[in-house]
Amino acid sequence: MDRLIIVGAGGSGRETLDIVEAINGPDRVFEFLGFVDDGDAVDLDLLRRRGAPLLGGVELLRDLDAAYVIAIGSGSARRALDAKLSAWGRIPVSLVHPAASIASEVSLGPGAIITAGAKLTTNIRTGRHLHANLHATVSHDCVLGDYVTLNPGVHVAGNVILGDEVTCGIGAVIIQGRTIGARTTIGAGAVVVHDIAPGVTAVGVPAVPLPDRMR
Ligand SMILES: CC(C)(COP(=O)(O)OP(=O)(O)OC[C@H]1O[C@@H](n2cnc3c(N)ncnc32)[C@H](O)[C@@H]1OP(=O)(O)O)[C@@H](O)C(=O)NCCC(=O)NCCS
Incomplete structure (x- = not known):
C-alpha cells in the first residue's frame, strides 16, 4: 500500500x-x-x-x-x-477516479489527477502533473505538455497540442489540430479555432488573445 x-x-x-x-x-x-x-x-x-x-x-x-x-x-x-x-x-x-475513463494507448505522465467524468480516448501523451477536472474530455492523438490544467467541462478535439502549463478555463473548447503555446490561459467558455501563441490569455468565440496579457 x-x-x-x-x-x-x-x-x-x-x-x-x-x-x-x-x-x-x-x-x-x-x-x-x-x-x-x-x-x-x-x-x-x-x-x-x-x-x-x-x-x-x-x-x-x-x-x-x-x-x-x-x-x-x-x-x-x-x-x-x-x-x-x-x-x-x-x-x-497518478490518481484516476473510478468514474473517469482512460481508454487505449494513453501514456499518462506522473502526478496526474483525473477526476470523475473525465475521459481520455486513444493515443494520447501527457506530461507531468496533468489536472483533468470534472467531465473534461481529450480526444485521439493529442499531446499535452507538463503541468497542463483542464478545468471542468473542457473539450479538446483530436490532434491538439497543448504546451507546458497551458490552462483551459471551465467549458472551453479546442477544435481539432490546433496548437496552444506554453503558459497560455484559455478563458472560460472560449472556443479555440486558431493556433494560440505561448504566454497569452485568450478569451471569447473565437478565442483571441487579450492585448494587455501578451507576455
Ligand atoms: C480568462 C481569465 C483567466 C481572465 O482573467 P483576468 O486576467 O483576471 O481577466 P479580467 O477579469 O481582468 O478580464 C479582462 C477582460 O477579459 C474579459 N474576459 C475575462 N474572462 C473572459 C471569458 N472567459 N470570456 C470572455 N471574456 C472574458 C473581461 O470581460 C475583460 O474585458 P474588458 O476589459 O472588456 O472589461 C478568466 O476570466 C477566466 O476565464 N478564468 C477561468 C476560470 C475557471 O475556469 N475556473 C475554474 C476553476 S475549477
Missing part, C-alpha cells in the same frame, strides 16, 4: 481526497497520511470534518518517505513544487 500525501489543503485538495477514497474502496490502495500546505488560509474545520489531518508545510516531505500528488490549480505552482519534491527523492503518483 502506497503512503500518500496530498500537497494543497484547499478545495482542490479535498476533491482529491474524494478521489483517493473512491479508488481505495475496501481494498485500501493508498494509505492517506494527510495534507501538507504552506499557506496560512487552510480551513481546519473542513479538514477535521473529513477526518484528514494537516501535517504541516511542504518541507515535511523532505524526510517523509511517502508518495504525493499536487492538488493545486496553478500549473506554475505545480512546476515549482514538483522540482522541489523530486529533488528530495519523492515520487508522484
Whole structure:
C-alpha cells in the first residue's frame, strides 16, 4: 500500500481526497497520511470534518518517505513544487477516479489527477502533473505538455497540442489540430479555432488573445 500525501489543503485538495477514497474502496490502495500546505488560509474545520489531518508545510516531505500528488490549480505552482519534491527523492503518483475513463494507448505522465467524468480516448501523451477536472474530455492523438490544467467541462478535439502549463478555463473548447503555446490561459467558455501563441490569455468565440496579457 502506497503512503500518500496530498500537497494543497484547499478545495482542490479535498476533491482529491474524494478521489483517493473512491479508488481505495475496501481494498485500501493508498494509505492517506494527510495534507501538507504552506499557506496560512487552510480551513481546519473542513479538514477535521473529513477526518484528514494537516501535517504541516511542504518541507515535511523532505524526510517523509511517502508518495504525493499536487492538488493545486496553478500549473506554475505545480512546476515549482514538483522540482522541489523530486529533488528530495519523492515520487508522484497518478490518481484516476473510478468514474473517469482512460481508454487505449494513453501514456499518462506522473502526478496526474483525473477526476470523475473525465475521459481520455486513444493515443494520447501527457506530461507531468496533468489536472483533468470534472467531465473534461481529450480526444485521439493529442499531446499535452507538463503541468497542463483542464478545468471542468473542457473539450479538446483530436490532434491538439497543448504546451507546458497551458490552462483551459471551465467549458472551453479546442477544435481539432490546433496548437496552444506554453503558459497560455484559455478563458472560460472560449472556443479555440486558431493556433494560440505561448504566454497569452485568450478569451471569447473565437478565442483571441487579450492585448494587455501578451507576455
Ligand atoms: C480568462 C481569465 C483567466 C481572465 O482573467 P483576468 O486576467 O483576471 O481577466 P479580467 O477579469 O481582468 O478580464 C479582462 C477582460 O477579459 C474579459 N474576459 C475575462 N474572462 C473572459 C471569458 N472567459 N470570456 C470572455 N471574456 C472574458 C473581461 O470581460 C475583460 O474585458 P474588458 O476589459 O472588456 O472589461 C478568466 O476570466 C477566466 O476565464 N478564468 C477561468 C476560470 C475557471 O475556469 N475556473 C475554474 C476553476 S475549477
